[in-house]
Amino acid sequence: MSETVEKLARVRKYLKTHGLEGIVLLSRANFAWLSGGGDSHIVSQSERGFGALVVTAKQALLVANRIEIDRIANEETVSAFTPKSFPWIQSLADALPKILGANIKKFASDDADGTGLQKLPGDFIYECRAELCEPEIRRYKALGRDCSLVMETVCRQTQVGDSEFQVEADMAKHLLARGIQPYVLLVAFDQRILRYRHPTPTINHLKRCGMLVICGARGGLIACLTRLIHFGPIPEDLQKRHESVCRVDGAFWNATKVGTPYGKVLQAGIDQYKKEGFAKEWELHHQGGPTGYAGRDIVATPDEKRVVLDKQAVAWNPSITGTKAEDTFIVDGANRIVLTASSPDWPMTKVTVGGEAFSRPSILVR
Incomplete structure (x- = not known):
C-alpha cells in the first residue's frame, strides 16, 4: 500500500x-x-x-x-x-x-x-x-541525520567573540543548503543560558558557554535537538547539572512506552528531577512530548490522558538552569529509533535510569 x-x-x-x-x-x-x-x-x-x-x-x-x-x-x-x-x-x-x-x-x-x-x-x-508510516520514517531519519550534522558543524565552528546572531545565521545557512526550513533556532551564551529557557538570539557575544537549539523542518516533518559547548574546563557545578539533566532525560525515554499516558511519562521525569535535587526545575519550562509535523503535537502535562503510540515521534527537552537535553526519536515497539543521534566523535554522558543504560550528548569542550 x-x-x-x-x-x-x-x-x-x-x-x-x-x-x-x-x-x-x-x-x-x-x-x-x-x-x-x-x-x-x-x-x-x-x-x-x-x-x-x-x-x-x-x-x-x-x-x-x-x-x-x-x-x-x-x-x-x-x-x-x-x-x-x-x-x-x-x-x-x-x-x-x-x-x-x-x-x-x-x-x-x-x-x-x-x-x-x-x-x-x-x-x-x-x-x-500521529502514527508514522514507513516512507515517513525513512524521510525522518534523513532529516534527523542532517539536523545533527548541521548542529555539530556549527558547534565546532563557533568561536569566542561570535554573536548569537552570527551563530543563528550559520545554523540557518547550513539548514537551508540541505532543504531544511529553520522552524526554531535558539542561541544563548553565558549568562543568558541561566536566565531564559527560550533564548531567541541577540547581539550577545560568546565568552565561555553556548547553548544551541535546532528545530528543522523538511517535507513537513520536524526534528529537534539541543547541544552545549564550553571553552575551557567545564565548571564542576555545571558538569553535575548536566549529568542530572541527562538522567532526567533518561527517565523520560525509559517511561515512553507504547500505551503509557503522556501524563504518566511526565511524572517519571518529575520524579527524577526530585531525585536529582532539582524538584522545581520542571516548572520553569515545558518538558516536551510527541512531535512529527509540529514542534510538539502535545505538550505533556500531568493530566494528559493520550497515550504513547507505536511509530510516534517524540522529543523531550528537560532543562536544569544552565543546561538542557533534547533529541528526537521514534517509538518502535519496545525499542526506539534515535533520529538526531550524535556522531561517534561527540562526547557522551553515560547514565542508567530504570535499569536502562543511556548515552546522552555531553557538553562539547572546545
Missing part, C-alpha cells in the same frame, strides 16, 4: 466516524502529511498554506488559485489529487462552495476561519497523523 493510499484510507475512516462529507486541509503541516512531504507555503511565517487538499469518500482534490496551482501540481507530491483552480481575485472561502457543492456544511477544516466550514471534530492528529 502506497503512503498516499494508506493516508487517504485513514482520512476516510475519520470522515465516516464523524459523519462528515469531507475535509479541507489548509495547514502546511497537514498538507505535507497527507501529500507525503509536499510544500504549500509561500509566506514562511504563516501556518496556512496556499493550497488545500480536499478529501471526500470518492474524491481527492488539490485546490489552489491560478497563481499557485501549476507549481504545486507539477513540483509537489500531489499526483494522487485532482487539481482544481479558481481565479486569484477570489478568496478560497468564495471558491469553496462551488468546488465542494451543496453539502458544504458537512465539510470540516483544520483552519476553518473565514471558510464557512466547521472545525475538525475529534482528535485529527491522533486519529490520522
